[in-house]
Amino acid sequence: MHAVDMRRRRFAAAAAATIAAIAGATGARRSLAAPKDYTVVIDGFAFKPAELSVARGDTVVWRNDDPVPHTATAKGVFDSGSIAAGASWKYVAKKPGRYPYVCTFHPIMKGTLVVR
Ligand SMILES: [Cu+2]
Known part of the structure; x- marks a missing residue:
């Protein structure tokens, strides 16, 4: 060689x-x-915190502490469907953006998920 x-x-x-x-x-x-996990507590017909900022890939859990069902619905982005009293629903944030959402049963309930 x-x-x-x-x-x-x-x-x-x-x-x-x-x-x-x-x-x-x-x-x-x-x-x-x-990735981190975050919890939005649904309590007294309100999302707490009302605005939550997470990074892409993080998981958000909506936990319904109320005695009635609620939803977390951002049309075209995510929709929990009915979350029963005492139940929770999990969503992995995918696309960066600012997503206002409501409870479709009680549209006066408003929240915002910000994905960085
Ligand atoms: Cu509701």
């Missing part, structure tokens, strides 16, 4: 190791921003 080929091989191996190290560091940074 020629010396030039050996040098080329060594260079390729070093480059591959550098790329692997960069990929590893990037992976570590990503895991620091692990």
Whole structure:
């Protein structure tokens, strides 16, 4: 084997190791921003908090503490359907944006989900 080929091989191996190290560091940074869980409590015919800001990939749980069913409905984006008294509904935020939502049974109940 020629010396030039050996040098080329060594260079390729070093480059591959550098790329692997960069990929590893990037992976570590990503895991620091692990998805979070948030809860919106439905209580007294109100969403609490009324406005919630989450990152894409985070999970939002609406928990109905009222004695009657409610929904969390942002037309065309998400719709819990009827959440029975004492039950909850889970949604994973997907697309960044600002999404006002209502309870379709009691449209005076309003909330906003902001996805960053
Ligand atoms: Cu309601």
